[in-house]
Amino acid sequence: xxxxxxxxxxxxxxxxxxxxxxxxxxxxxxxxxxxxxxxxxxxxxxxxxxxxxxxxxxxxxxxxxxxxxxxxxxxxxxxxxxxxxxxxxxxxxxxxxxxxxxxxxxxxxxxxxxxxxxxxxxxxxxxxxxxxxxxxxxxxxxxxxxxxxxxxxxxxxxxxxxxxxxxxxxxxxxxxxxxxxxxxxxxxxxxxxxxxxxxxxxxxxxxxxxxxxxxxxxxxxxxxxxxxxxxxxxxxxxxxxxxxxxxxxxxxxxxxxxxxxxxxxxxxxxxxxxxxxxxxxxxxxxxxxxxxxxxxxxxxxxxxxxxxxxxxxxxxxxxxxxxxxxxxxxxxxxxxxxxxxxxxxxxxxxxxxxxxxxxxxxxxxxxxxxxxxxxxxxxxxxxxxx
Numbered sequence: 014x015x016x017x018x019x020x021x022x023x024x025x026x027x028x029x030x031x032x033x034x035x036x037x038x039x040x041x042x043x044x045x046x047x048x049x050x051x052x053x054x055x056x057x058x059x060x061x062x063x064x065x066x067x068x069x070x071x072x073x074x075x076x077x078x079x080x081x082x083x084x085x086x087x088x089x090x091x092x093x094x095x096x097x098x099x100x101x102x103x104x105x106x107x108x109x110x111x112x113x114x115x116x117x118x119x120x121x122x123x124x125x126x127x128x129x130x131x132x133x134x135x136x137x138x139x140x141x142x143x144x145x146x147x148x149x150x151x152x153x154x155x156x157x158x159x160x161x162x163x164x165x166x167x168x169x170x171x172x173x174x175x176x177x178x179x180x181x182x183x184x185x186x187x188x189x190x191x192x193x194x195x196x197x198x199x200x201x202x203x204x205x206x207x208x209x210x211x212x213x214x215x216x217x218x219x220x221x222x223x224x225x226x227x228x229x230x231x232x233x234x235x236x237x238x239x240x241x242x243x244x245x246x247x248x249x250x251x252x253x254x255x256x257x258x259x260x261x262x263x264x265x266x267x268x269x270x271x272x273x274x275x276x277x278x279x280x281x282x283x284x285x286x287x288x289x290x291x292x293x294x295x296x297x298x299x300x301x302x303x304x305x306x307x308x309x310x311x312x313x314x315x316x317x318x319x320x321x322x323x324x325x326x327x328x329x330x331x332x333x334x335x336x337x338x339x340x341x342x343x344x345x346x347x348x349x350x351x352x353x354x355x356x357x358x359x360x361x362x363x364x365x366x367x368x369x370x371x372x373x374x375x376x377x378x379x380x381x382x383x384x385x386x387x388x389x390x391x392x393x394x395x396x397x398x399x
């Protein structure tokens with residue numbers, strides 16, 4: 014008979030790891046593809062549009078000509094009045110009058126715009142002008158924002174697991190250090206000697222049964238039968254779990270094995286967000302992590318954004334990761350900042366975790382305050398005799 018060769022354990026382990034990582038990779042890859050498709054779409058629609066010089070543009074040039082003519086005719090005019098007129102006139106100007114759309118809506122510029130849309134940052138420096146571009150931007154945001162939140166939730170589980178394990182290991186190490194400091198040499202030696210004296214090797218079932226007084230007094234024939242009956246009774250009290258027959262079916266039928274793999278993958282999808290709900294670390298630790306995380310980016314960003322110093326870069330990163338996005342700080346090279354797209358996603362998740370922990374702490378504080386006020390203001394129940 015030909016023996017069925019089973020797959021090696023290494024291959025099975027690789028498959029298990031692959032299907033465990035598959036949901037995470039699927040979400041991130043979907044977001045990357047969605048961003049690239051949006052960049053191609055907006056660069057084609059907004060970059061190839063024609064700039065029509067409107068009546069407002071002609072009025073702007075006419076007013077600018079009048080101001081320059083009055084300044085040349087009357088050199089004694091107050092300089093402050095001239096500045097006010099120029100400032101008011103420049104506020105009416107539109108960027109599209111002086112900028113070529115192809116220079117703004119390049120592929121990297123459009124990709125940067127798509128990232129600001131589905132991350133809900135919205136700096137306001139780049140925005141669609143055409144009507145079809147505005148409609149597609151709304152439709153793009155409707156699907157992109159939920160996908161981004163799904164990626165954030167999935168990444169949150171990974172970060173929550175890493176933070177929980179790191180914090181627990183730190184607490185264990187801290188406990189060991191404190192225990193070694195508090196424990197003196199003589200005390201530890203005595204406690205170890207007592208523990209060695211107390212701990213004995215576990216007895217086997219036969220030794221326990223033979224030590225029973227009722228069993229010792231009987232002859233060997235009856236004693237062996239009674240030991241056998243006691244062993245059967247003990248097995249009945251703690252029955253072994255029944256072997257799952259489906260395991261044999263999975264191993265014998267490859268179609269069912271694929272079904273089992275698919276069910277495990279679906280279970281991985283259902284577990285998204287569970288680890289994030291269980292996370293419980295000090296809020297001070299999360300604030301420290303955010304500070305270090307933003308400081309690292311603020312130290313790197315001025316290398317290509319030369320207008321920004323450390324403080325301006327720190328402010329820009331904070332406004333970005335909290336999705337405030339005022340738009341007061343404009344990047345000269347947004348395509349370089351796209352290399353930080355993974356940094357933005359992870360940073361937004363860290364900030365989201367910190368906000369969630371802060372929310373949980375606030376809810377706990379409100380509960381304590383309300384219960385404290387209820388105990389103080391609630392009148393004491395007194396029982397008066399009839």
